[in-house]
């Protein structure tokens with residue numbers, strides 16, 4: 001009936017629409033900007049191609065068979081009692097099992113390769129950053145540089161970054177789609193994420209786990225600087241003359257998003273630990 | 285106790301709990317929408333009540349419906365509830381789509397807090413108060429007829445389950461009028477839903493609604509499983525049961541084992557909130573990861589609770605409308621059973637991003653892909669059922685075909701999500717939202733609607749209007765694609781779910797398309813109501829009293845439409861998988877039996893509605909800290925249960941004479957009806973008697 005042509009037309013229109021809407025996809029993993037996200041995208045493509053082959057037969061057979069065997073078509077055989085064939089049975093059980101086994105190998109490998117905790121192989125030591133999810137902002141502490149920022153993660157392009165995450169409030173999830181997958185940040189616990197930008201640029205980062213009415217505002221930019229500019233930025237930050245003090249600590253737990261990113265010229269050495277411990281005390 | 289009597293009576297209630305007062309104080313779009321919704325609930329309730337009073341139908345409703353323990357009436361009431369709740373949740377879905385489409389770099393018309401209530405109620409209602417009642421209602425109506433039984437194993441318990449579900453749904457409706465609903469989503473993750481972050485009544489509404497609903501579903505699961513194990517008619521061996529009964533059995537088993545973890549999770553959360561426990565709090569050793577595990581230990585089997593009955597419907601529909609027996613019956617049974625078992629082994633895929641070891645994620649990812657195999661097998665079984673058949677494109681069949689093609693796309697993205705690394709990117713984004721709607725709209729809603737169109741003539745004695753059915757079908761399919769395909773793109777572009785505002789202009793065109801799709805879906809639901817109206821209006825022309833409008837195969841088609849209260853005058857005896865199909869071909873299925881006997885059936889009982897009303901009152905008391913109400917409600921429920929156990933006069937008998945009269949009227953009608961060939965089944969020539977060929 002109407003169904004098959006309509007669906008087909010729609011399916012045909014989708015890629016066209018997608019071309020027109022490429023502007024949106026530029027913000028996602030398709031436009032990856034680092035080695036981790038690039039591997040994610042490769043995996044996407046491999047699995048996608050396999051799945052087209054898996055889904056294709058159903059998309060073709062369903063309308064074809066339904067239409068060919070329609071009641072009004074009197075030119076085909078009618079065998080109401082035919083209900084089994086070992087050959088078909090083999091065809092519908094064995095190839096899918098085979099494909100799943102094949103995909104399982106791929107899944108196992110890639111899950112280990114893209115384990116967010118796995119350090120990125122590189123000649124350079126990773127940049128250590130501690131990230132804290134707050135209502136409705138992110139605090140980034142640079143323990144080696146002794147500085148901190150709110151709602152801006154500045155990293156050197158080309159060098160791996162090792163994030164350690166926790167939350168100062170409810171559970172959150174950190175996603176930078178063009179650089180890496182996401183990981184939860186949970187109160188009283190530390191999770192880890194390894195990522196890297198392969199070239200300078202500005203990438204969107206966000207919390208994807210709903211955490212209240214400021215949730216939609218909890219976005220930040222990841223700024224990947226040319227390697228030589230990174231130390232300069234650290235120098236500027238240190239010279240900015242706004243050390244992190246007790247008021248700033250209290251401010252972290254106010255439910256708000258700053259209108260501008262904030263840079264602290266120094267951060268106390270145990271700030272990250274302090275926030276983790278704070279949550280274990282009553283009433284937080 | 286010094287602050288007087290009023291707080292003790294009213295608990296946490298204050299004037300600002302009423303949306304009308306809030307809208308008066310802050311007349312912005314968001315509050316006005318809220319007040320409008322509250323007003324619709326109140327005015328709707330008043331109108332319905334007035335109409336019933338006007339027609340003088342209260343007594344009729346109470347004695348014929350509310351207190352009925354007849355599985356058929358209970359089934360119908362479940363489905364009415366499902367449609368009411370579907371209407372609300374769908375409007376909420378449309379509102380969210382409108383908000384996001386208008387909120388690109390602008391606040392839109394719904395405030396963040398209100399938006400959060402929308403996705404929380406939408407999700408909670410769709411799962412617990414639309415999907416669950418719909419499938420429970422269908423199973424209730426159809427399964428006893430298919431196994432040749434006069435009722436379920438525990439008819440009064442069945443009524444209790446219905447009224448607990450209705451009480452829970454009423455609680456969600458009440459939150460529109462007094463107070464607010466939760467903002468924690470349908471999954472209610474702590475610590476966000478703990479007192480420290482959500483001190484208001486919203487989370488408590490959610491907790492008690494879900495708790496009552498989950499208790500009702502557990503009881504239903506037990507009831508159905510026992511019915512299927514114990515009440516099959518003579519000769520109905522397990523491997524002769526219609527596939528819908530198999531899926532009902534597997535769903536019941538899932539309900540029995542999967543609902544308790546949810547009940548436990550919400551109960552522990554309630555202990556945290558009411559009695560200062562620390563199961564899931566941030567402080568004092570609480571750990572929300574335990575909640576995530578408990579919730580999804582329920583949550584994943586839940587999706588199969590939702591989808592399996594629809595698979596059963598499709599099996600019946602495809603076989604009937606291809607005039608063929610099901611291809612690979614044994615294969616389908618095995619696939620269903622495998623899915624049932626495997627569904628308990630994959631729950632971690634809902635939180636691959638929680639930081640566990642790669643080994644664990646990989647193992648659960650592989651288990652998740654493994655479920656794809658039996659699911660794929662089922663789709664092929666339906667395709668091969670059509671093969672060499674004679675396919676008729678009735679509305680239920682159209683839904684089945686649309687399901688097969690659409691569901692495959694959802695399966696496609698499901699396998700993508702089963703890869704933990706890909707899930708790291710898609711989790712919590714609109715990609716995930718697109719995926720689960722891509723599974724649930726075809727895999728649940730289309731299935732339920734197919735079942736509704738397929739069995740409606742059996743339940744009410746007349747066919748639903750074809751034209752409006754097709755219009756509605758077209759809107760459901762086109763609307764789905766327009767509303768949800770763009771979300772895959774947005775999700776792949778990193779747009780988070782549950783977002784009230786959007787800051788990326790390039791998302792706008794996709795949000796517009798999705799918005800148009802959502803409006804079409806609203807049109808689809810509206811056409812269903814128009815269809816119902818038109819069909820009731822034209823019912824005389826479309827009567828199928830003889831009972832077999834589709835040349836059916838199972839026992840449910842061997843009796844009149846609507847069936848008599850006792851279902852079967854003489855309990856059937858079967859010796860094949862298609863008893864009625866074969867029966868029609870071997871001898872006259874409309875021949876009167878040798879003799880009629882008295883039939884004993886359970887008597888109506890007010891236990892169910894009483895427990896439902898009291899449970900709603902007790903839960904309302906708990907939500908608002910009106911402790912007196914909670915205590916009275918709980919005590920009264922115990923009293924009702926105890927009183928019921930003293931009831932002795934719980935059965936009534938229909939005399940053989942009356943059975944004979946009823947049956948003869950039907951047999952005469954069947955004798956006078958003209959048998960029709962399949963070409964005419966969608967016309968008013970169809971009086972429910974099938975022309976029997978080969």
Ligand code: HEM
Pocket residue numbers: 374377378380381403404406407408410411415468469470471717721724725728729767780781782783802805
């Ligand atoms: C038929 C039209 C429907 C529309 C227009 C619709 C629309 C939506 C929208 C806009 C959201 C929020 C997406 C976001 O988080 O940004 C949503 C969430 C959701 N929907 Fe639907 N939906 C529909 C049907 C269904 C059905 C049939 C089900 C289930 C049986 C369902 C279950 C859910 C669930 C569980 C959520 C997640 C709620 C949460 O975030 O906690 N929806 N839907």
Ligand SMILES: [Cu+2]
Pocket residue numbers: 186189573638639
């Ligand atoms: Cu943790």
Ligand SMILES: [Cu+2]
Pocket residue numbers: 583584587630631633634
């Ligand atoms: Cu799952």
